[in-house]
Amino acid sequence: MSGLTSTGPATNPVPVGEAQNVSKSFGETKALVDVSLDVKAGECHALVGRNGAGKSTLVALFTGLNRPDTGAIRLAGEPAPAPADRGAWLARVACVYQRSMVVPPLTVAENVFLNRPVGDSRSFVNWRRLRAEAHELMLEWGFDLDVDREASTLTVEQRQIVEIARALSTGARFLILDEPTAALEKAAVDRLFDRVRRLREGGVGVLYISHHLEEIYEICQRVSVLRDGELVLAGSVSDVSQGALIAAMVGSAPPRRATEIEATRKTAGLGDVALELKQLNVVSRTGSVYDLDLAVRAGECVGLVGLQGSGSATVGDAVAGLVKTRSGSITARGVIGYVPQDRHQRGFAPQLGVDENLTHGVLARISSRLGIVSVRRRTDIARREVQRLHIVARSLDQPVASLSGGNQQKVVVGRALAAEPSVLVAINPTVGVDVASKEALLDAIAEARDRGVAVLLVSDDFEDLRVCTRLLVMVRGRVTTRFDRPPWDRQRLIGAVEALEVAV
Amino acid sequence: MTVEQAVERKAASPAPAASRDFRLVVLNWFRELTLVPVIVVLMIAGAVVNPVFFTPSNLINVAEGGAALGMVVVAESLILLTGKFDISLQGTFGLAPLLGAWLIAPKASEGLGTEWNPWLGLVVVLAVGLAVGTFNGLLVIKANFNAFIFTLAMSILLTGLQLGWLGGQTVYNLPEAFIYLGAESWFGIPVSVWVTIASFAVAALFLRYHRIGRAMYAIGGNLEAARAAGIQVDRVRIGVFMVASVLAAVGGLMQAGRVTAVTAGQGSNLIFGVFAAAVIGGISLEGGRGRMVGALTGVILLSLVTNILTLSNISSTWIDAVDGAIILIALGLAKLIGTERA
Numbered sequence: 001m002s003g004l005t006s007t008g009p010a011t012n013p014v015p016v017g018e019a020q021n022v023s024k025s026f027g028e029t030k031a032l033v034d035v036s037l038d039v040k041a042g043e044c045h046a047l048v049g050r051n052g053a054g055k056s057t058l059v060a061l062f063t064g065l066n067r068p069d070t071g072a073i074r075l076a077g078e079p080a081p082a083p084a085d086r087g088a089w090l091a092r093v094a095c096v097y098q099r100s101m102v103v104p105p106l107t108v109a110e111n112v113f114l115n116r117p118v119g120d121s122r123s124f125v126n127w128r129r130l131r132a133e134a135h136e137l138m139l140e141w142g143f144d145l146d147v148d149r150e151a152s153t154l155t156v157e158q159r160q161i162v163e164i165a166r167a168l169s170t171g172a173r174f175l176i177l178d179e180p181t182a183a184l185e186k187a188a189v190d191r192l193f194d195r196v197r198r199l200r201e202g203g204v205g206v207l208y209i210s211h212h213l214e215e216i217y218e219i220c221q222r223v224s225v226l227r228d229g230e231l232v233l234a235g236s237v238s239d240v241s242q243g244a245l246i247a248a249m250v251g252s253a254p255p256r257r258a259t260e261i262e263a264t265r266k267t268a269g270l271g272d273v274a275l276e277l278k279q280l281n282v283v284s285r286t287g288s289v290y291d292l293d294l295a296v297r298a299g300e301c302v303g304l305v306g307l308q309g310s311g312s313a314t315v316g317d318a319v320a321g322l323v324k325t326r327s328g329s330i331t332a333r334g335v336i337g338y339v340p341q342d343r344h345q346r347g348f349a350p351q352l353g354v355d356e357n358l359t360h361g362v363l364a365r366i367s368s369r370l371g372i373v374s375v376r377r378r379t380d381i382a383r384r385e386v387q388r389l390h391i392v393a394r395s396l397d398q399p400v401a402s403l404s405g406g407n408q409q410k411v412v413v414g415r416a417l418a419a420e421p422s423v424l425v426a427i428n429p430t431v432g433v434d435v436a437s438k439e440a441l442l443d444a445i446a447e448a449r450d451r452g453v454a455v456l457l458v459s460d461d462f463e464d465l466r467v468c469t470r471l472l473v474m475v476r477g478r479v480t481t482r483f484d485r486p487p488w489d490r491q492r493l494i495g496a497v498e499a500l501e502v503a504v
Numbered sequence: 505m506t507v508e509q510a511v512e513r514k515a516a517s518p519a520p521a522a523s524r525d526f527r528l529v530v531l532n533w534f535r536e537l538t539l540v541p542v543i544v545v546l547m548i549a550g551a552v553v554n555p556v557f558f559t560p561s562n563l564i565n566v567a568e569g570g571a572a573l574g575m576v577v578v579a580e581s582l583i584l585l586t587g588k589f590d591i592s593l594q595g596t597f598g599l600a601p602l603l604g605a606w607l608i609a610p611k612a613s614e615g616l617g618t619e620w621n622p623w624l625g626l627v628v629v630l631a632v633g634l635a636v637g638t639f640n641g642l643l644v645i646k647a648n649f650n651a652f653i654f655t656l657a658m659s660i661l662l663t664g665l666q667l668g669w670l671g672g673q674t675v676y677n678l679p680e681a682f683i684y685l686g687a688e689s690w691f692g693i694p695v696s697v698w699v700t701i702a703s704f705a706v707a708a709l710f711l712r713y714h715r716i717g718r719a720m721y722a723i724g725g726n727l728e729a730a731r732a733a734g735i736q737v738d739r740v741r742i743g744v745f746m747v748a749s750v751l752a753a754v755g756g757l758m759q760a761g762r763v764t765a766v767t768a769g770q771g772s773n774l775i776f777g778v779f780a781a782a783v784i785g786g787i788s789l790e791g792g793r794g795r796m797v798g799a800l801t802g803v804i805l806l807s808l809v810t811n812i813l814t815l816s817n818i819s820s821t822w823i824d825a826v827d828g829a830i831i832l833i834a835l836g837l838a839k840l841i842g843t844e845r846a
Contacts, residue, residue, distance in 0.1 A: 086734040101732055103725035105792040106718075114722055115733040117715065124713045 014077040015040050016174035016205035017062055017093060022071035024057050031057040034071070035231045037224050039205040041173060044196060046216040046237065047209045049226035050249055055209055058226070059176055062207070064089040075174060094167030095176035098183070102159045104152035109134035111151050112165045137169055142198055156285070157188040164195070168204070175199065176207045181215060182309035183285060186476065193219050211307045213245060213498045227251050246494050271298030272333075274454035275319065275423045280328035282318050287311040289318070290477040292328070294456075298422065301445070301455035303468035305497055308460070311477040313341050316427040316458040334422030337361075337453075339413050341427040347412040350401035354393050355382035357400050357411050361419040385414035388447075390440045406437025413441055417448060424448055427458040442467050460497070462490065475499045536786060539801040542837055546808045554815040562811070564693065568762060570807035571696035572597075572686075574800070575755030576778045577785075578703050579748035581799045584782060585711070586741050587724040587791025588644060591655040591775050593752040595662025596636045598771030600753035601760040602666050604629035605675040605682065613677035614670065622681040629753050636662065637749025641742035659775070667768050676765040685754070686761015696758040703751065708796035716740060724791025780831045781806045805834060 015038035024032040032054045039045045049055050060066040061073055064083055073080040081088035102111050109131045118133050119126035134147040143161050145154075151162065160180060167175055177196075181189045196206055196219055208220055216223055216237060223240055225233040225248040233240065233248035273295045280292040289311040296302050306312035317323045319330055320338040340346035348357045359366055359378045366377040382396050389410040393403060400411050413429055426445060430438045446467040449455045457468055465471060471483040473496040481496035550557035576593050583590050608625035609615025620628075640658060644651045688695045711717035722730040723737050731737050760766045785802025787794030809830050813823045 090734060099728075101726070101729040103722045103729050103792065105725045105788075106721055110718065114729070115715070115719060115735045123715050125715065125718055127713075 015074070016076055017207065018074040019058065019061065019068075020072045020074065022058075022061055022068035022073065024061065024066065024069050030229050032061075032068075032226075033229045035226070035229075036071075037231065037234070039174060039207050041203045041205045042200050043222065044200055044206040044208050044220045046220035046223040047207055047226065048211070048213065048216065048223065048245070048249060052228075053226040053249075054229040055226055057229075059095055059178060059207075059209070062174075062176060063093055063095050090172065091170045092172055093174040093176065094163075094170065094172045095178060096160055096163045096167070096180060097178050100156075100159050100163075102151045102154070102162050104150070106151055107147065108145055108149050108151060108154070108162055109147035111162050112137065112147070112169055114166065116170070133169075134165070137165055141165070141168060141195075141202065143195070155188075156183045157191070160192070161195070164199075168199075173204050174207070175204055176209070178209045179211065179309070180208075181210065181212060182307075183287070185288075189215070211498060213242065216245075217242075225249055242495075243491075246491065246498070250490070250494060269299055271452055271454075274298045274333045275336075275456060276329075276331045277315070277319070278329045278331075280315070280318065280330065281326040282311070282314050282323055283326050284311070284314045284317075284323055287314045288477045289314050289474075292477075292479065294472070294479075296423070296454040296456055298452045298454050299449060300469045301449045301457055301467055303465045303471040304456060304458045304474060305460060305465065305471055305493070306458075306474035307497060310474045312458045312460075312474045313427050315474075316341070316425045316456065319423070319425045319456065332423045335419050337416030337419050337421030337424040339416050339424070339426035339429045341431075341458075343409055343412045348400045348408065348415070351399050353395075353397035354386065354391065354400060354403070354411055355379060355396040358382045358385045358414050358418050361415055381418050385418050388417065389414050389444050404434075404437075406433035409433050410437060410441060410444075413444060417444065422453060424453050424455045425458070426455070428461065428464075429457070429459070430461060430464055438463065462488070462493065465493075473497055536795050536798045537801065538786070538837075539784065539798070539805050539834070542834060543801065543805055543808065546805065546812065550808065550812045550815065553812055557812065557815055562815075564697075566807050566811045567697045568694045569810065570803050571694065571700040572755045572759040572762070573774070573777060573781065573807065574700040574803045575703060575758065576752050576774065577781045577799050577803050578700075578707050578796070579751035579755070580775075580778050581782045581785075581787045581794065581796065582707065582720070582744050582751075583748050584787050584789060585724045585791060585794060586720050586744050587727065588651045588741065588745075589655070589779075589789070590640055590644075590651070590745060590748060592636065592640060592658035592662055593748060593778065594771040594773070594775040595659040595666070596633055596749050596752040596771075597756040597759070597774055598766075598769075599662045599666045599756075600629045600632035600636075601756040602670065602675065602766045602770070603632050604757075605678055605760060605766045606669065608682060609675050609678060614673045614675045622679040625679075625682055626757075629757055630750055633750040633753030634746055637746035638742070640749065641745030644745065645738050645741045663772055666770070670766075670768040672768050674765050674767045678760070678764055678766075682757075683761035683764050686758040687764060694762075696762070699754070699758070704796050704800050711796060716743075720744065721792050724788075725793070777806055784831065784834045806831075 018038040019035055021034050021036050022032055023030070023034055035054070035058065037045070037047070037058070047055055047058070057066065061068050064080065064086075067083060075092040081092070103114065112134045113130055119129040131147055138145055138147060143165060145158055145161050151159065154162065164175065180192055184192060196208070199206060208216070210216060220237050223233070223235065223237050223245065224231060225245065227249060232251070233244070275296040277292055277294040280289055282289040287309040292315060294302070304312045304315060314323060318325055319332065320336060320340075349360070355378055359381050362381060363373065366381065367373045379396060385391070386393070386396070391410045391414065392407050400408055403411070409429065413426070416424060416426070424445070429445065430441050433441065442464065445455060445457065449467065457464060459465065465488055468486075470485070471488060471493070472479045473481040473483070473493070475497070480499070483493070556562055576597055579593055580589065604625040606616050607618050607620045607628055608622050610619055611617035636658070640655060643649045644654055684695065685699065686694070686696050690698055711720065719730065719735045719740050722733065722735060723740060727737060756771060759770055781802035782794075782799050783789060783802070784805060785794070785800065786798035809827060813826055818826060
């Protein structure tokens with residue numbers, strides 16, 4: 001490993017991938033506006049931006065899944081292939097997504113050469129050659145992985161290796177890594193970095209997408225920042241300070257978004273501990289949790305802040321009893337109300353009415369001893385929640401599927417509150433809703449807090465944090481920073497979430 | 505737990521690439537042959553139940569009964585591997601030979617009276633299979649109908665047509681060429697058995713060594729990954745539906761030849777045994793997992809059970825119940841031995 005961590009000049013002047021003034025709109029939404037970016041052979045180019053900044057759209061353009069409205073994509077110095085010619089795209093560019101593209105029942109070797117003939121025959125598989133070539137490829141790039149293993153037995157890290165090997169075997173020298181470290185442990189991240197360095201030595205150009213900014217300083221040479229579909233910063237990593245990077249991602253704060261987030265200061269009037277987690281360990285694909293200790297008192301709202309994969313949402317699911325814990329304990333007093341992360345998957349029964357959805361958690365309370373549901377009691381409870389959250393519906397029995405996103409989310413929160421919980425766990429409760437709905441939702445949560453509910457609010461939306469009385473920041477499954485008294489400093493908060501030491 | 509070492513080096517130990525881990529190979533075969541001990545136990549039980557069991561004529565009888573079932577199991581297994589299924593294979597199993605027989609048999613033996621050339625009748629049988637398979641494939645894959653409810657409806661329709669056309673009668677007195685497959689023998693073993701064994705073998709080799717066979721596993725294992733790899737997933741899946749229906753039609757032809765007639769009820773309730781044999785044999789209902797060898801052991805097991813029950817003194821009205829119980833026991837055993845089937 002020669003000192004390639006310094007910004008060595010690219011050996012090959014031809015970029016392996018290049019976007020020239022590309023723009024892309026989806027209906028009214030401008031996903032990308034006049035973005036130019038190139039990745040040279042032997043370099044690792046970081047692409048950063050907050051959610052919705054346009055990173056995924058750019059990846060879709062680079063991999064041929066979408067076409068730019070204007071501008072052009074060039075791969076390996078040539079114009080991009082025709083959209084239908086998947087084979088040509090695969091031979092030039094490959095993206096390792098967070099969602100696995102490995103076929104579990106097949107072996108590693110077969111996954112590497114998926115749908116590509118090895119040997120003389122185009123139609124028949126020569127197993128000996130297939131395995132030998134996969135093995136050789138692994139040796140060539142220094143990947144130590146048994147090519148005969150069934151892919152279903154592989155770890156996340158090993159699946160990534162399979163996908164990288166697959167890309168390399170097609171001859172593609174432009175590799176896009178989409179949040180490759182999100183589900184990896186620290187040691188695995190280090191091994192990934194070794195691998196990326198080896199790829200660069202081998203002349204591969206990498207477009208590296210990550211929320212973890214410290215990784216960018218470790219293995220990337222250049223960085224481009226997207227914000228609201230525009231390229232707002234591009235340059236050599238050594239020239240861009242961490243503060244400048246964050247400033248570019250966040251943008252100049254609009255008036256409503258002050259640098260400090262106002263939040264209710266609350267110290268008096270706290271009750272007993274209503275929710276207590278002790279040495280909690282959870283192993284999860286979507287973010288593991290290690291040795292977490294946390295106590296939430298009645299009347300306080302603890303904000304748990306972290307990136308996707310940081311484990312913050314896993315904590316919420318664990319408290320709700322939806323994921324198995326490996327060790328540690330969760331003690332809750334009374335009923336737990338739960339607002340799931342994905343309202344469409346776990347939030348409501350779309351064809352049923354507002355009233356039924358609101359009372360799914362309290363069926364025992366509104367039915368007689370024989371199990372007959374009292375319509376009157378159901379209506380009472382539903383009406384109360386509709387008023388509390390300002391749910392806009394034609395009638396109480398309107399199917400939730402036909403409500404607006406904001407009102408759907410209010411139903412989900414209302415369902416949790418209808419059970420009159422003593423603990424409320426809410427994961428991203430205001431994601432994808434309009435401003436007015438957001439206000440109503442946050443007000444309802446704040447009101448519950450003031451009534452003496454212990455609230456655990458998991459969110460990566462800083463607006464949500466104004467109802468919190470203290471914050472915990474999670475990075476890679478551990479609490480790394482605590483904010484005990486509001487207001488929250490936006491810059492420091494982002495620095496903590498993105499795992500950066502920000503000199504303020 | 506990781507095979508991966510903390511530091512990988514280019515000079516990694518030059519592990520021999522071509523020599524596959526012997527234990528893996530054995531383990532894979534062991535998985536596929538889970539049912540062999542069960543089959544051995546069944547054979548012993550058969551011998552105990554009735555001495556007739558081990559006579560050549562009875563064993564040939566078992567094989568012949570399994571042949572028609574086996575054709576449909578091959579067909580269903582192919583579809584299951586790609587992550588779909590087809591209930592209407594049993595309808596094709598009945599309707600395809602019926603249409604062929606109807607067009608060639610004289611009016612006196614419940615035919616239509618057209619008295620076509622028997623070879624033309626055979627073409628009709630295969631064509632019906634192809635047509636039904638194409639229709640199913642297009643509507644399930646392209647139009648995205650739910651495979652369960654769509655092929656169930658098709659099955660009811662096909663069986664209904666069979667019953668309606670025949671009016672409950674049986675087409676008999678079929679020409680030699682039409683019943684050859686089910687009635688003749690080569691070297692003392694019925695042609696149908698040879699053909700079914702050949703079908704299993706060809707399917708197994710195709711799945712193992714042909715590109716499209718491997719693509720089928722990829723499609724069933726991870727549809728998105730298969731699509732991203734450039735596999736024409738829709739084309740392959742529709743093709744599999746077509747091939748499967750043709751195989752089911754051939755299976756129906758075997759059955760017709762065996763009894764030298766096509767009854768109005770041919771094929772009804774067949775599909776449950778087909779699914780049972782495939783699943784006991786290790787073909788995953790989720791797709792992407794399973795091998796033909798396993799499916800074949802499933803067919804053998806089921807045929808033996810049917811035969812032994814017939815030979816035993818169990819009252820015929822109880823046979824279905826015992827049949828079901830034995831399938832459940834076989835599923836439990838397969839699970840115990842540690843394969844992921846069922």
